[in-house]
Amino acid sequence: MVKTLGLRLVRLLATVFAVSFLTFFMTSLLPGDPVDTIIPPGIGERDEVLVAQIREELGLNDPFLVRYGNWIGDVVQGDFGKSYVTDQPVLSEITARLPVTAELAIVAVLMSVFLAIPLGIASAYKQGKAVDNSISAVVQFLLSVPPFVVGIFLIWGLALQAGVLPATGWVRLTESLTGNIESVILPASALALSQLAVFTRLVRADMISTLQENYVLSARAKGLTDGYVLFRHAFRPSSLSLITVVGLNIGALLGGTVVIEQLFAVPGLGRKLLEAINTRDIIVVQGIVLFISAIYVIINTAVDLIYMVVDPRIRVKSA
Amino acid sequence: MNTSLPDTPLLEVENLSTTFMTPRGPLTAVNGVNLTLQKGQTYGLVGESGSGKTVFSRSMLQLNVSSNVQTTGSVKFQGEELLTKTRKEMQSIWGKEISMVFQDPMTSLNPVMKVGTQVIEHIRHHLGLGKKEARELGIELLRSVQIPEPEARMDVYPHECSGGMRQRICIAIALACGSKLLIADEPTTALDVTVQHQILNLLDFQRRDRDMSMVLVTHDLGVIAGRADHVAVMYAGRLVEVADTKTLFAAPKMPYTEALLRSIPRMDQPAHTRLLSISGRPPDLANPPKGCAFAPRCAYAQEQCENEQPPITTHADGSQSACWIPLGTPASRDALQKNLSAGRPQTLAMHNVASTTSEVK
Structure with missing residues (x-):
């Protein structure tokens, strides 16, 4: 019985990790640039230096696997990151809803x-x-x-x-x-x-x-x-x-x-x-x-x- | 034959017929059955698969599952008519006055309920006992059907028990509320031969011990011998022979009974004797033959048998049969000779095997 439960737990974790990877992969394929949300284009002059700086800060320039590694590493520690829009922690947005x-x-x-x-x-x-x-x-x-x-x-x-x-x-x-x-x-x-x-x-x-x-x-x-x-x-x-x-x-x-x-x-x-x-x-x-x-x-x-x-x-x- | 009839019989079935409405038309599975069971006796009901035994035993109790079924006639239990009772009224008879033991113990216990619960749930329902008293009675019942460690058995599930054990549990359930009549529908067919014997002896012992009566339904005449007071042989929904057990085994009147008796394997026959079987198959009940239903398979059948339904007649020894040419009469010997010389295949099949057997000897 204990062995069965242990096995189930391992399988459960493996599934969640697989899902997390797929989610990350698919959302990275979405068209549109997150920075556009933070500094909407078309309103006045865009400070390209600032845009590049934000991009660097958010790690958007890193290769895909590095970005995934950073994200999942934080998630495991309970840090889901901050919303680009509201600047609120994602976890508290989720737990509120x-x-x-x-x-x-x-x-x-x-x-x-x-x-x-x-x-x-x-x-x-x-x-x-x-x-x-x-x-x-x-x-x-x-x-x-x-x-x-x-x-x-x-x-x-x-x-x-x-x-x-x-x-x-x-x-x-x-x-x-x-x-x-x-x-x-x-x-x-x-x-x-x-x-x-x-x-x-x-x-x-x-x-x-x-x-x-x-x-x-x-x-x-x-x-x-x-x-x-x-x-x-x-x-x-x-x-x-x-x-x-x-x-x-x-x-x-x-x-x-x-x-x-x-x-x-x-x-x-x-x-x-x-x-x-x-x-x-x-x-x-x-x-x-x-x-x-x-x-x-x-x-x-x-x-x-x-x-x-x-x-x-x-x-x-x-x- | 029990001649003294001091009071009303325990069970009196008169002209019981059961018809299923099928897409192919009405199908009469039980046809005008009469049966009288005295208190403390055992009635053996014998017939091959599909002869209507199970439908008959369920019809008596209005326990047929199908909704498009019609039962007519009369079933009196202790003088009370059962067929006109409502379902509610029957529920106070089922399991309390009349109990059933079914054919397959592997499937007649609920797989997701503990044995104990299934043994005592109707005790509590019928006798209004508390949980603790019912449990004690349940343990007592399991002990009486010779289940080892009955306390522990109460808390296991049916799949943890062997087939014989499960049938013992079913018997304990049937005995629980002090029923006066036990209907055992092929109680040993699904069991190993060694276990069959134990279960039959257990049933017999408990029946005597608790002063119950029993209807023992089986396809095996060997099961009946020595355990039933009377035997009724059923064929194609009708009773074709009714007699006390000794008479039936000693002097069967109906060729079907004789054929059944000959199909029992016997120890005194030499090894590798071909076991006799009855050629052909039972008639299609949705399209029954005009005459005697057994005639197409019968060794003795004459023209009258093919065309006219034989009535039940009573013989000098008290037995009854539905046959135009009862065995043991000169007419039956003549019929056999006539069929043999005419080369009737059914007759040759029945009687050639018998003669080769004696030649080998």
């Missing part, structure tokens, strides 16, 4: 998972009946509508027509609990609905095959109630693909809230990333991408560990 995105992603995942489980189970239990057909129809619809369209509809319906929730903006948890909850509901729902569709399908498909298993019949033959058989006996062995996809999706959500954050004017990591790309604030882009990918890799490792908790047979194989 991260809670917002994390809250959004977590709320969205929780909403979708906790709705998808009962819906998927009900659908599988009543396979081919009216309940199943209507759930499947709604799921099909949600799958084919992109989240931002759902978002626009939610803003129109709940914010503009009913006026119960704010259309855009963000209230921090530290400022007001109710305000925070109100501001998270709409963007999280927009994110959750399409996820909900995917998760419901997964749960339904896995449950249908589990319900054919002999041990479900023997559980029924023991006189246990249907609800108990469904949730205690059938759901857990049916949850492995759900766990995989939820894990993948949390990672994807952390990076994928960009559009929704933009739509709902939520000051999260995704919005910051977009800003940084637009202003050629490359060091911020690198920092955020590295951060997101590290979280992604960590979550996937966690998912593998959760497998072992859910299915004792996997525990034996990897021990």
Whole structure:
């Protein structure tokens, strides 16, 4: 077990390093000069000496590998560099934005998972009946509508027509609990609905095959109630693909809230990333991408560990 | 034959039929089955794969998985009709009054739940015991089915147990709530031969010890011998012969029963004797034959057999069979002679092997 965990840790670190290199490489290919951000061209006379000096200071003249070595060396020590635009440390920019995105992603995942489980189970239990057909129809619809369209509809319906929730903006948890909850509901729902569709399908498909298993019949033959058989006996062995996809999706959500954050004017990591790309604030882009990918890799490792908790047979194989 | 009938039988099945609605049309897997089981007795139900044994045992309890299934007739348990009960009402009978042991112990325990949980969950549900009392009862049950170190076994997962061990656990589960009837659907088919014997003896011992009755479903007549009071032979969804075990083994009336008996490998035969098998296969139940379902494979079949469904008739020794030409009658000897001289392939297959065997001897 300890050996397994150690091996996983090594693999995790290797992946993060590989990602960091690729990120650095790709952002270095981006057109545009970071110095243009600091001293915008076209406004008066540019002091070419100063430009050259800044370039030298930022190490932009160094060869690619040297630049990467310097950057990753600092990152390992917790120094992500300073934003070219705001002159703030990149790390503090990230940590200021991260809670917002994390809250959004977590709320969205929780909403979708906790709705998808009962819906998927009900659908599988009543396979081919009216309940199943209507759930499947709604799921099909949600799958084919992109989240931002759902978002626009939610803003129109709940914010503009009913006026119960704010259309855009963000209230921090530290400022007001109710305000925070109100501001998270709409963007999280927009994110959750399409996820909900995917998760419901997964749960339904896995449950249908589990319900054919002999041990479900023997559980029924023991006189246990249907609800108990469904949730205690059938759901857990049916949850492995759900766990995989939820894990993948949390990672994807952390990076994928960009559009929704933009739509709902939520000051999260995704919005910051977009800003940084637009202003050629490359060091911020690198920092955020590295951060997101590290979280992604960590979550996937966690998912593998959760497998072992859910299915004792996997525990034996990897021990 | 048990002649005294002091009170209502424990289980009384009348004219039970089960039909599945399939894309190919209705398929009658169980057709007009009658069966009476007295308290404390064991009923053996024998038939080859696909004869409807499993569907029958599940139909009695409304445990068929498919939703497009229709069961008609009557199943009375202690005088109470089961087929009209709702699912909720059945849930208080399943596992508490009537328990089942299934064919494959490798798949009938939940792989992600500890053995202990599976042994006691329905004890708590049916008997309303607390966690601690239920656990103690669970350990006691595991000990009674001869599982070594029952305390430790409570906390392992099914995949950590052998097949025989798992079937013992399933039996412990079936015994847990003091059921009066145990339905064992091929309980030993998936097990090693040595373990089969132990499990059958265990079932028999526990049944006597707890004063239960049992329906023992199997494809192996050898399993029935010495363990069942009565035997019903099933073919293509119908009971074709019903008798007490001694009579059935000594004087089978139905050619199918005779063929089944001859297909049991025997120690007293010389080595390398070709094992007799019944040629052909059971009929397609979605498209059943007009006459006796066994006629196409039968050594004795005559024209009447092909065209008319034989009714169940009672013989002098108390046994019942559904056959136009019951074995042991002059008519059956004549039919055999006629078929042999006509060179009917089914008849030759059945009787040539037997004669070559005696020549080798």
